[in-house]
Amino acid sequence: MNLEDSTALQFDTPYMVIDFNQSLKNMKKVQSFADQHGKTLRPHSKTHKIPLFSKRQISLGAVGVCVQKVSEAEVMFDGGVEDILISNEVVTGIKTDRIADLASRGCRIKVAVDSEVGMSSLNESAREVGKEIDVIIDVDLGMDRCGILPDDFPGFLKKSSGYSNLTVYGIMAYDGNVADESRSERSRKVASEVETLTKLCKDYERINGEPQTVSVGATSTYDLWAEYDIITELQPGTYVYYDRRTTEYGASTMDEIAMGVVGTVMSKTHSNHAVIDAGYKSTSIDNGRYPILIMPSGDTAPVTSMSEEHTVCSDANQLKIGDRVLLLPSHACTTTDQWDKAAIFGLNEKPGTIEIKGRGMRE
Amino acid sequence: MNLEDSTALQFDTPYMVIDFNQSLKNMKKVQSFADQHGKTLRPHSKTHKIPLFSKRQISLGAVGVCVQKVSEAEVMFDGGVEDILISNEVVTGIKTDRIADLASRGCRIKVAVDSEVGMSSLNESAREVGKEIDVIIDVDLGMDRCGILPDDFPGFLKKSSGYSNLTVYGIMAYDGNVADESRSERSRKVASEVETLTKLCKDYERINGEPQTVSVGATSTYDLWAEYDIITELQPGTYVYYDRRTTEYGASTMDEIAMGVVGTVMSKTHSNHAVIDAGYKSTSIDNGRYPILIMPSGDTAPVTSMSEEHTVCSDANQLKIGDRVLLLPSHACTTTDQWDKAAIFGLNEKPGTIEIKGRGMRE
Structure with a gap:
């Protein structure tokens, strides 16, 4: 991401900035x-939350998008995205x-399921509007969160095939838990998870015919999963911007990071210590890392603490009050989630702002 | 906070809920x-970010409010609050x-200062609109963030008195750093900080006459500061709701917590393990603690992990899919900052929603 272009924009700080190119x-x-590996790409939209970005991903060849929330699906559909997988469980009638309303309006909506309560509610809602809705069975390969445990899979698949207005179309597995390992360790884990998935695919074939879709993979693992024939679809999200974390675990270079937050040095009362006007309300700390701080010179400076509205930088001899710095967040998704809009350059002839329409979509 | 009233509201989950009573x-x-200690109360509004709440605090006797950002000041002034201290440094001309525009519009705006750059810019802006603006000198008593160091205070005070359109009216010190200590340790630290402040007040008196205001104190320390005569004003914020952290450090009881987030059990595929549809995009984790999870029975259940949209609870035999649970966040301020609106009961005859107008005000 270009330091000069990012920090020179005519916006008050702090602001989030996107390098669209x-x-x-x-x-x-x-x-x-x-494409080279013959896999469908279904990028997760929770990283950018911007329909225009999803539509661009689709125009480049993606089959559709993932979202985590019904309200995010509504934002994406209203923004012109027609093929949407809610890659998360939904259980309440509301x-x-x-x-079902999205399905009625022409959205090719798909939903992850792992409970009879969820399927029963979805089936009833679909029946009321006279639609069939595609569901994909979420399995837990070790994330220890949602998803059917492998041993329970055959029984659950049998039940899920019995709903008149639901069509089971495959298996989904999310493995965000392996991101922070070394690449060789991630590779080993994916190989082990593929063994389990292969067994589940055989169960699936026996009970319900060949799964149409086997959908997996975060930015940390999609390239590892792509090596295996049973996988049909990849779901990475963060790659649209990358971040400090993806760079640290080797999925990206610093140059590939396409999103940041620009702040101003607002206080410098201690020797060799500068305070920036952006804290963890402006850039994520949820994975335990501070952002990378880039000074006007292009050098990085160590971040020693953060609070709600402040980032404190030690070894700040180069910085003076009023200087703009670029923060490269540890986690793009939760940083984006803080901003209603972002500055963007490279999208149109002149830099401008873009609305982050999916921000705050919680339901 | 009442569990039944909180979880029974007709809103989709997750939602933030306020018990106004x-x-x-x-x-x-x-x-x-x-009042009993003869101190002015100037509550920080960043906890609730709602002008109606600030106006209620003022109608109960508060002198005005604190904000951290210029955009927050604008939201508060537009919402009817007239006396506002930006308890944070501002350095850029924008x-x-x-x-200065707020001052022109009749706002009794005050600003914390710790640099000549900031004062010079503020003085110039004030001069252009023909106004005088009150500034308060921020001193660092150990927080190691913004603020003049005690040794530099006399020199800085002399300089700050030389701006034609600025009026220095006192000293401010924020000590959020002592919150997580025991009460006796906090008491010891406040006593030590009072010693330093007393010395600074003498400097102040010698150079500039008696300070009109000495403004200090977070929810963790305001009651300790109130014991000292040199202190004139207290700035707590979190007490409006309290939270898990204030309860853990002894500033509140569980019953006094007035804000929470309601979620639904959305997955239960593992024995004794339930997943809630609200993660750390819905409730804060910035101080390293998970929220307290209260089940429909009123019992608490342990939280074992959180991710963006999920809270995982172990020992969840009591919970079934579709149950609503109440999460009491670790940090009220950063939780509120996630929500554009909240459900509220006790404000009007019927429960409703209230806009969190200061959310996302970063500049």
């Missing part, structure tokens, strides 16, 4: 990888009615 | 404490112009 390069790189 | 009790308790 770099983001486009990232989109093309991963699409090209998926939400399944909203999903 | 409890919040009002908290407002009255702290106002009464300040922002000081906006402050």
Whole structure:
């Protein structure tokens, strides 16, 4: 991400900034990888939360998008995205009615399931509007969160095939838990998870015919999963921007990071200590890392503490009050989630702002 | 906070919920404490970010509010709050112009200062609109963030008195750093900080006459500071709701917590393990603690992990899919900062929603 272009924009600080050209390069790189490996790409939209970005990903070859929330699906559909997988469980009638409404309006909506309560509610909502809705069975390969345990899979699959307005179309597995390992360790884990998935695919074939879709993979693992024939679809999200974390675990270079937050040095009362006007309300700390701080010179400076509205930098001899610095967040998704809009350059002739329409979509 | 009232509201989950009656009790308790000790109360509004709440605090006796950002000041002034201290440094011309504009519009705006750059810019903006703006000198008593170091205070005070359109009216010190200590340790630290402040007040008196205001104190320390005569003003914020952290360090009881997030059990595929549809995009984790999870029975259940949209609870035999649970966040301020609106009961005859107008005000 270009330091000069990012920090020179005529916006008050702090502001979130997107380098669209770099983001486009990232989109093309991963699409090209998926194409070469014969896999469908269904990028997760929770990283950018911007329908225009999803539509660009689709125009480059993606089959559709993932979202986590019904309200995110509504934002994406209203923004022109027609093929949407809610890659998360939905169990209440309010939400399944909203999903059925999306189906009625022409959205090719798909939903992850791992409970009879969820399927029963979704089936009822779909029946009421006279639609069939595609569901994908979420399995837990070790994330220890949602998803059917492998031993329970055959029994659950049998039950899930019995709903008149639901069509089971495959298996989904999310493994965000392996991101922070070394690449060789991630590779070993994926291989082990593929063994389990292969067994589940055999169960599936026996009970329900060949699964149409086997959908997996975060930015940390999609390239490892792509090596295996049973996988049909990849779901990475963060690659659209990358971040400090993906760079630390080797999925990206510093140059590939396409999103940042610009702040101003607002206080410098201690020797060799500068305070920036952006804290963890402006850039994520949820994975335990501070952002990378880039000074006007292009050098990085160590971050020693953060609070709600402040980032404290030690070894700040180069910095003076009023200087703008670029923070490269540890986690792009939760940083984006803080901002209603972002500055963007490279999208149109002149830099401008773009609305982050999916921000705050919690339901 | 009442579990039944909180979880029974007709809103889709997750939603943030406020028990207004409890919040009002908290407002009255702290106002009464300040009154009894002869101190001015200037509550920080960043906890609730709602002008209606600030106006209620003022109608109960508060002198005005604190905010951290110019954009927050604008939201508060537009919402009817007239006396506002930006208890944070402002250094750029864009922002000081906006402050001068607030002054022009009749806002009794005050600003913390710790640099000549900031004062010079503020003075210029004030001069352009023909106004005088009150500034308070921020001193660092150990927080190691913004603020003049005690040794540099006399020199800085002399300089700050030389701006034609600025009026220095006192000393401010924020000590959020001592919150997580025992009460006796906090008491010891406040006593030590009072020693330093007393010396600074003498410097102040010698150079500039008696300080009009000495403004200090978070929810963790305001009652300790109130014991000392040199202190004139207290700035607690979190007490309006309290949270898990204030309860753990002994500033509140569980019953006094007036804000929570309601979620639904959305997955239960593992024995004795339930997944809630609210993660750390819905409730804060910035101080390293998970929220307290209260089940429909009123019992608490242990939280074992959180991710963006999920809270995983172990020992969840009591919970079934579809159950609503109440999460009491670790940090009220950063939880509120996630929500554009909240459900509220006790404010009007029927429960409703209230807009969190200051959410996302970063500049």
